[in-house]
Amino acid sequence: MKINRLVHPGFWFGKTAPEDALKLARLGVGGFCLYGGTRQQVAELTHSLREASPLKKILISADYEDGLGRWLPDAELLPSNLALGAANDENLAFEKGLLTARQAKSLGVDWVFAPVLDLADCPQNPIVNTRSFGADPQLVSRLARAFIKGLAKGGALNSIKHFPGHGNTSTDSHMAMPTVPSSVAHLQTHELVPFKNLLPLADSVMVGHLLVPALDEESLASLSAKIISGLLKTKLGYKGCVVTDALCMKALGDEKQAALAAFRAGAHILLVPENPFELLEFLHQVPLNKTLLDEAERQQDSLCERADIIPALTEEEAFQPMAFATRAAQKALTWLGPKMSLKPGQTVQIVEVGNDENLSSAPFINALRQGGVTVVNPGERADKLVVLCWRRYQAFKGKIALDPAEIARGKTALKQYPAHLLIALANPWAAKQLNASSTLFTFSPAPSFQRAAAECLLGKFFPQGHLPIIL
Structure with missing residues (x-):
């Protein structure tokens, strides 16, 4: 596997230089995660990035948790997950996933980093809140399952997050290192339940930048071999793609060392580094296990194949007026x-x-x-x-x-x-x-x-x- 494919940089419309993104695409990075833009801008960028890449297929992703309207001013903001939890309606959750997938695919985005499986059980949590379906693990499991099926029907890949559960903390991992104080027993009956229920449907699992002392006293979950290789892959039997949360988040400290640790712990994709060019240069200077590289390539090949199973609708079809x-x-x-x-x-x-x-x-x-x-x-x-x-x-x-x-x-x-x-x-x-x-x-x-x-x-x-x- 070409090492550069491990890295999936972010692209912020109005902030990231398009020429830098095109250069990264030509270097063979595995994909991009998009933030912001208009429908036209997203469609034009995804086309340009794919044209520039030497790879047969690159994966383009976005955090469209509440539909494209959370990021695009000319798209409708869909109901929050917590609203769907209040409605307790699996048909609505399915429909939200379907609409999100169809609209994303029509613009060239084939991977939606959703659904959030974190529990809304901590009032002080500044980053989960309405992104969660609710406090009850079974409610979250039912509605997230329906949402995933909707995404699949629309042809988009999913990513369940943020393993092993970001709900029980009052810290935003974008800013500092959160600690989840839950015991192993509590994790088994609460945080881990939705993940265990939905792993068979997961195209990927996003691991959170969380310190969970009950599972690993030293390393964040996203950097922990005990949590990624030990718990997720071995104990829970997950055989699919593992992606880090955004590496530009401040919980991590040194980005390059964190990325290396995540790869060695079992992650297949290093997502949204703050300095992608520096990270690429660093990864070529350190020894990387060939078996892990081969596995990462296999996982990304599998995602690329699944992303093309269902053809995209036209933009006009995907964005037709609706009463959902x-x-x-x-x-x-x-x-x-x-x-x-x-x-x-x-x-x-x-x-x-x-x-x-x-x-x-x-x-x-x-x-x-x-x-x-x-x-x-x-x-x-x-x-x-x-x-x-x-x-x-x-x-x-x-x-x-x-x-x-x-x-x-x-x-x-x-x-x-x-x-x-x-x-x-x-x-x-x-x-x-x-x-x-x-x-x-x-x-x-x-x-x-x-x-x-x-x-x-x-x-x-x-x-x-x-x-x-x-x-």
Whole structure:
């Protein structure tokens, strides 16, 4: 195997120089992981990279966990996994996987790094949260299985992550080294359950940058022979491809040594190094086991063959208008506390907290106005109050809770209005910080979910969801 094929660099639209990516492609790297871009940009880049590569096939991947809309501004943001957990509907999970695969494949992306099998069982976890299907290992297993089947039906490869489980930690591995304190017994009955259930369907397993002392006191899971070769491959019998989480994440320390350790531990793909050219040069200077290289080549050959089984739809076919997210929202929305409604002719004051991404509340506000409700200007008195809580996970952010100032602002507004409603548009635990008497959980800030929240307030439907976590 050519050593360069081990490395799969990242490409950030607007940041990575296209000429550098093309140079890496010509050097024979095994693939690329894409971040951002528009539909046109992604399609053009994937074509260019494949044209430049001397390899028969390269694998192009992306973290399209909530559909392409999580990264592409001209694609729809699909329901979060936690929303699907609240809906508890395997058909919706299948449909999410199918739509994601068809859209990704139409743009030349054949490998989706999803689904997340981590459990949503730690309120302080800043990076899992709504990416998880819920706290119950069996619920996660059922919905993730359906999602995987949807991806397969659409022709995309999957990757179950982040082995052996990233849920029980309060640290973002993008920023620092997380420690999972779970005992072996707890791992066996919780974190590992979804992985054991779904390994037969896994095209690949992504190993997390996690210190799990119960399994290996010294090495991160992604660098651990005990966890990759010992637990995953030998004890659990996994025979497929093993990929590291992104090597540019700050939990690792020295990137080159970490990559070498991961390879020697049993990883077949070294994903998204911060300095791919330096890593390639380094890998040619150190001894690499030929048996491990041959195995890595076999695994990547197998993925390439499976990636081409189902032909891609055209972009027009893959992105045709759909009502999936709207249907999902109506089954996912979950209400706790007394029901509050809005009627034509009434007025409402809207206060927003935790919106550090500057997401637009226009879909929610416009839907209320269309229903005959007047949204007053900030500071004006109204009949009722709605607080929109936006806080959601973000890589390299390191926090998921509301700031003290945001909490104080939200609580002050709630006290002024006995008739109030808190709408948690993402992180459900953030709602608990405000102690509202009535809360509507959407688990997603997507426009379709905002509109559904407004229609719920207007009495057009009754929310059917149930919390898939413990508040």
